[in-house]
Amino acid sequence: MVRPKRNRRIYISPDFKGFSPIGAINKSSVVIMSFDEYEAIRLADYELLHQKDAALRMSISRPTFSRIYESARRKVAQAFVTGASIVFEGGKIYFDSNWFLCEDCNAWFNSHEHDVSKIYCALCESKKTLRFSDIEFESDTSYLSCPKCKRTACLKEKKQKIACPDCKIELQ
Amino acid sequence: MKVAITSVGNTVDSSVDSRFGRCSFFALYDTESGNVEFVENNEKNAIEGAGPAAAQFVASFGVQKVISGEFGQKVKAIFDQLKIQLIVIQDEKTVADIIKML
Numbered sequence: 586m587v588r589p590k591r592n593r594r595i596y597i598s599p600d601f602k603g604f605s606p607i608g609a610i611n612k613s614s615v616v617i618m619s620f621d622e623y624e625a626i627r628l629a630d631y632e633l634l635h636q637k638d639a640a641l642r643m644s645i646s647r648p649t650f651s652r653i654y655e656s657a658r659r660k661v662a663q664a665f666v667t668g669a670s671i672v673f674e675g676g677k678i679y680f681d682s683n684w685f686l687c688e689d690c691n692a693w694f695n696s697h698e699h700d701v702s703k704i705y706c707a708l709c710e711s712k713k714t715l716r717f718s719d720i721e722f723e724s725d726t727s728y729l730s731c732p733k734c735k736r737t738a739c740l741k742e743k744k745q746k747i748a749c750p751d752c753k754i755e756l757q
Numbered sequence: 758m759k760v761a762i763t764s765v766g767n768t769v770d771s772s773v774d775s776r777f778g779r780c781s782f783f784a785l786y787d788t789e790s791g792n793v794e795f796v797e798n799n800e801k802n803a804i805e806g807a808g809p810a811a812a813q814f815v816a817s818f819g820v821q822k823v824i825s826g827e828f829g830q831k832v833k834a835i836f837d838q839l840k841i842q843l844i845v846i847q848d849e850k851t852v853a854d855i856i857k858m859l
Binding site for chain 2: 679680690691692693694695696697707708709
């Protein structure tokens with residue numbers, strides 16, 4: 586039995602369902618593009634990331650990213666040449682949502698908002714929130730992680746001491 | 758905006774249930790009208806798959822936030838796809854306390 590595929594992390598999902606060609610003769614042909622292939626094209630050709638960084642963002646290995654990207658490019662080319670429409674569908678994926686801890690009411694909440702300045706506590710509307718992530722990929726933030734549960738806090742400024750909210754151990 | 762809160766009983770004074778899939782009641786709070794409606798969770802004694810079934814049930818009411826003490830992996834994935842916000846309460850609180858904070 587083959588090893589199961591890793592879940593691919595999707596940062597932003599498309600707001601539309603696909604593309605269709607103008608004045609196509611053969612309207613029935615469809616190319617199905619999975620969300621991870623869409624994300625690969627978005628990271629590599631729109632955000633112009635290197636494959637190594639893009640793979641980290643999708644939490645997969647560099648060769649796997651390369652394979653997904655290759656398949657995505659071939660599907661785009663096939664749709665371009667044959668006049669087929671593209672439909673975004675499926676893939677072994679999960680949508681990224683960051684977890685935050687409110688420092689006032691001590692509640693956890695997740696958010697799909699990517700602009701950190703717009704984040705406020707979903708319960709008490711406090712601005713004092715702390716962001717946690719499962720992987721480290723942004724270079725402008727510093728990270729501290731719990732030695733026991735490996736939870737990673739993202740810090741905009743370097744604070745001196747923060748304790749893990751679950752294990753009560755100081756983050757390192 | 759509608760908010761779902763897991764609850765132990767069907768009154769406002771009952772405390773928040775720390776589990777999501779097998780909680781007794783869901784309190785549906787409407788932030789605009791201030792109405793609180795209690796619906797029973799039919800999945801409470803389910804042998805398997807209580808979480809995903811309860812998640813679909815809660816989502817069918819059109820809620821935008823769900824408040825509970827704990828969410829499982831499958832439930833998180835379902836709510837992430839539906840873009841429903843999850844809030845995890847760490848301290849013991851009653852439903853009335855939560856409504857006051859919102």
